Amino acid sequence: MAEFSVWFKPFTSQPARLVDIIDALECVGIDLQALHLGDMPTGAGIIFLDHEAPLPEILESLDAFSLYADTRIIAVAVGPLPTSTTWALLRSGVVEVFSWFEVEKPVQIILSRLRYWEVVEEKVAYLQRRMVGNSRCWLNTLRQVVDMALSNCQVLIMGESGTGKELVAQEIHQLDPRPDKRDCVVVDCTNLIPGLSGSELFGHEKGAFTNAISTRDGALALAHEGTLFLDELGELPLPLQAELLRALQEGTYKRVGSNTWRKARFRLVSATNRDLLAEVHKGTFRQDLYYRISGWTCQLPPLRERKEDIVVLAEHFFRQQHHIQQPVDRQVYDFLLLRDYPGNVRELQQLINRIANKHLGEGPITIGDIPRSDWPDFAQLGSTVPGSELEAGVKRLIYQGLGLKEIKDQVTEIAKKVAIHHENGNLKMAAHRLGCSERILQMHMRGEPEMTVQE
Numbered sequence: 001m002a003e004f005s006v007w008f009k010p011f012t013s014q015p016a017r018l019v020d021i022i023d024a025l026e027c028v029g030i031d032l033q034a035l036h037l038g039d040m041p042t043g044a045g046i047i048f049l050d051h052e053a054p055l056p057e058i059l060e061s062l063d064a065f066s067l068y069a070d071t072r073i074i075a076v077a078v079g080p081l082p083t084s085t086t087w088a089l090l091r092s093g094v095v096e097v098f099s100w101f102e103v104e105k106p107v108q109i110i111l112s113r114l115r116y117w118e119v120v121e122e123k124v125a126y127l128q129r130r131m132v133g134n135s136r137c138w139l140n141t142l143r144q145v146v147d148m149a150l151s152n153c154q155v156l157i158m159g160e161s162g163t164g165k166e167l168v169a170q171e172i173h174q175l176d177p178r179p180d181k182r183d184c185v186v187v188d189c190t191n192l193i194p195g196l197s198g199s200e201l202f203g204h205e206k207g208a209f210t211n212a213i214s215t216r217d218g219a220l221a222l223a224h225e226g227t228l229f230l231d232e233l234g235e236l237p238l239p240l241q242a243e244l245l246r247a248l249q250e251g252t253y254k255r256v257g258s259n260t261w262r263k264a265r266f267r268l269v270s271a272t273n274r275d276l277l278a279e280v281h282k283g284t285f286r287q288d289l290y291y292r293i294s295g296w297t298c299q300l301p302p303l304r305e306r307k308e309d310i311v312v313l314a315e316h317f318f319r320q321q322h323h324i325q326q327p328v329d330r331q332v333y334d335f336l337l338l339r340d341y342p343g344n345v346r347e348l349q350q351l352i353n354r355i356a357n358k359h360l361g362e363g364p365i366t367i368g369d370i371p372r373s374d375w376p377d378f379a380q381l382g383s384t385v386p387g388s389e390l391e392a393g394v395k396r397l398i399y400q401g402l403g404l405k406e407i408k409d410q411v412t413e414i415a416k417k418v419a420i421h422h423e424n425g426n427l428k429m430a431a432h433r434l435g436c437s438e439r440i441l442q443m444h445m446r447g448e449p450e451m452t453v454q455e
């Protein structure tokens, strides 16, 4: 039985070479299934191309594949490939590109990627139960989190407030494969008192300052053989930045009031909602420290860039945190989806808390459970209700001489475009929102007219 089943799409006019490659892959247990028009790409896939293949057509296909959250694509060239094409493929979401006849052991490259991805996907599924979300953008973030956790790198997590930075840091520690690793010690740099902050990180000796009534270990000692998580690192005062850099470079530090060097080995994970590179340019954050801590940077997406996840997150909070098993009315989800979340997932979580607390009895959660203070601004909603703007637009179309059918077609196309954009390209959600089939939107994406659709 095949170890892996992988879809493939050829963009090459060299069928003989392609057959050889497919044979070689099938020999090591990789079963290849051709992807036909309208098929949904799931799991790992390979596109085959050569330097004569039509790049715009390939990029358009990759664009369409990118809508499917769980697919990862390798591009295999059956001949030499210009560097510009390689970069264009990577920019369009391909994870790996190489030329079959120019590398050693090409079969092994594919096999090792597939095996690694299998491990990663298993861990991503585990993470998804704690860091909820199914959108492509979130899945890619979780894959990156797994990659980082499995490496030995120092990690810098960036993202707006409430996007889940602390959660990610804790999960990196959980997934870290070091044998016998110890605890994850959290230091919130906003809480460091300038005069005593050295003590918080490095510890102090008895009598080192007025209130130092006993000797105390600092965070570096407590994190030895574990993880030190420095939250809000951008708030670390400059003098302490220098001391931290020393400790990271040398692996040694002194307690406040002591002359003895101590060793501390830990993995450093930092988080910030500031643009640290901008801080470096302003001179408020040390450049050398920045490069030391940012072995791997991970940018967490704000909730507005993964609106598809609002419903699953809300369900998670209702069910897991409030143990509410009753159904939730669609109107409630519509309300949640139309709202802005400057405070990201934390804001959504707090809103769900308020709704859950107001909900009484056995029935479903309804729009009546939304506290009055969270109601939308009706004055603002009124101005976007169909009427003036839509009427003016339609008037323009009539004056341009369009008939009823053409106007209807135009408005329909705009509705599809807006819904797909609103759902960040998730056709399923957009179709749900418009009350049409996903196939209609797939055809819209391919530029095919709707009248050919047989529902």
Ligand SMILES: Nc1ncnc2c1ncn2[C@@H]1O[C@H](COP(=O)(O)OP(=O)(O)OP(=O)(O)O)[C@@H](O)[C@H]1O
Pocket (backbone or CB within 6 Å): 130, 131, 132, 133, 159, 160, 161, 162, 163, 164, 165, 166, 167, 168, 273, 313, 316, 345, 346, 349
């Ligand atoms: N994907 C998610 N799934 C479930 N809960 C989440 C998710 N992302 C964030 N949360 C929850 O949202 C809240 C805020 O997350 P967290 O504290 O990790 O954010 P943060 O980016 O560190 O925020 P800040 O910068 O304000 O400290 C937490 O209660 C966390 O459990």
